[in-house]
Amino acid sequence: MLRQLFKNPMALLCMGVLLFTALLGILAPWAAPNDPYANDILNKFAGPSWQYPLGTDHLGRCVFSRMLFGIRPTLFLSLLTMLGTIGLGVIMGVAAGYFRGVVDEIIMRVVDVMLSFPSQIIILAVVALLGVDIRNVVVASIFIKWAWYARMIRTATIKYTGMNFVLFSRSVGSGNFYILTRHMLPCIAAELAVLASLDTGWAILNISTLSFLGLGVQAPVPEWGAMLNEAKNVMVSNPEQMIAPGVAVVALVGACNMLGDCLRDALDPRTARQ
Amino acid sequence: MKDPLLVVSDVRVSFLKEHQKRLFGRERQQVLRGVSLALEEGECLGVIGESGSGKSTLGRVLAGLLPPESGAVFINGRNLYGRGKRDAAGPRHGLSVVFQDYTSSVNPRFRVEHAIGESLRALERLEGRVVDKKRRVAELLEQVGLPASCASRYPHELSGGQLQRVCIARAIAVNPRVVLLDEAVSSLDASTQTQVMDLLMELRARRGLSYIFITHDLTCVTYFCDRALFFNAGRIVEQVDDMKNLSRVRDPYARRLLDAVMGIGVQPGDLRRERADLLPAGDGDVMGAAS
Secondary structure: OHHHHHHHHHHHHHHHHHHHHHHHHHHHHHHOOOOOOOOHHHHOOOOOOOOOOOEOOOOOOOOOHHHHHHHHHHHHHHHHHHHHHHHHHHHHHOOOOHHHHHHHHHHHHHHHHHOOOOOOHHHHHHHHHHHHOOOHHHHHHHHHHHHHHHHHHHHHHHHHHHOOOHHHHHOOOOHHHHHHHHHHHHHHHHHHHHHHHHHHHHHHHHHHHHHHHOOOOOOOOOOOHHHHHHHHHOOOOOOOHHHHHHHHHHHHHHHHHHHHHHHHHOOOHHHHHH | OOOOOOEEEEEEEEEEEOOOOOOOOEEEEEEEEEEEEOOOOEEEEEEEOOOOOOOOHHHHOOOOOOOEEEEEEEEEEEEEEOOOOOHHHHHHHEEEEEOOOOOHHHHOOHHHHHHHHHHHHHHHHHHHHOHHHHHHHOOOOOOOOOOOHHHOOOOOOOOOHHHHHHHHHHHOOOOOEEEEEOOOOOOOHHHHHHHHHHHHHHHHHOOOOOOEEEEEHHHHHHHOOEEEEEEEEOOOEEOOOHHHHHHHOOOHHHHHHHHHHHHHOOOOOHHHHHHHHHHHHHHHOOOHHOO
């Protein structure tokens, strides 16, 4: 499967974009030409120059440096969100699908309740309840999203529980933990990867959206959504301010979605061969 | 005389019906209606039945995967589904399974050595001693007639017959007394079937195994088994203790259906006489039972 993935140029490009972005984010303190918080009010709305590669914003801060530092909350918090979601979803889904019975009923009814709320509204409600903070946004995203994963993983688990190799494993008396970790998780992991890479894009958008609305990352911390929000105020006089963060969000989310598609193709050889 | 190796007494199993007439209905479909059988040491017992007759469900009950609603399974005199400490772990490895569908019976992500190693690991856990896995895997592969180089291969790199041999190796790795063969040769082609059955007979002679051979294929049973049970609609409808009786049957499938409809106690002689009268009505019944 991985070999097929690495043969696909689109998958390579997407992975390249994601890795490069992540690397830039990690190395931001060394890669950025300026302090992202340093004001240079005389040079506000300056065009691109050697000192400010992407110009400056309404306070004269270097847009390029802020973009680089903005990768951290955008990309890494969305990855954290996905990690939490998958962790919770896998535990719940596998428990429901493998043990069935009462455990299944309880978990799935909770999932039904979770799925009946519109996710964006619930996040707003949780943030309103717990206070405006990026940590609350992450918690709220995990809280609303795990149910999708639990349901998906439960279905996959049920499918594999009926497979002969799991039946054999049970009949020779292997423990539940062994069966779950050695048989179940590797089988589910492939399907999980597709959903996770598609949803990372969702998480990036979500964090940017909430920061744009002023509910996520707070000024002056650089974040792409928040930068878009600041640029929105000068949309008429200086529209070029929105280009850098806007293009960056589109590129990153696009890369996640495309990677998800490529993963799905690699998993299903029949569609890839056509 | 010694007690039989494996005793099944009056096992009943039912499942909730898929389509309930009422909301929250609890209608159940009886799948096994009081099955009793006994297996002697070193014997090979054939269980023949058509699809949906419950023979695979019986297999699951015997393999310890499905607790029956009533009745009990004793292996070596110990209750497979008993709650006592003495019952719990002991009989587990008295019986081992080989499944029909070899494509799904080995985890596609496991190498052959790990697939067999899983059984050895279970054996280690049960007996509390360390097994030299690498050496044992090579021994087992040799016993089922595979080269030791197979150990590092993945299941999709093996042919069906080879894979079924791996499944057999995996099943005998836990040193069972009884091996349950659930349609174990049905999905192989004829010559491979014969090879695998010859292998099974050889293993039986060498290790003193008993077999329960679940199948729909009468020719395999005549080739392989000492006794045969006919299974229909969750019941044992006829028992053949001498395979010579069975070999007289020329048209196995029609005859088996007929036997299933006529029930127990009908002699082959009566059967031939009554066949003409009973066939139309009998056919209808069979169709009804199958749907």
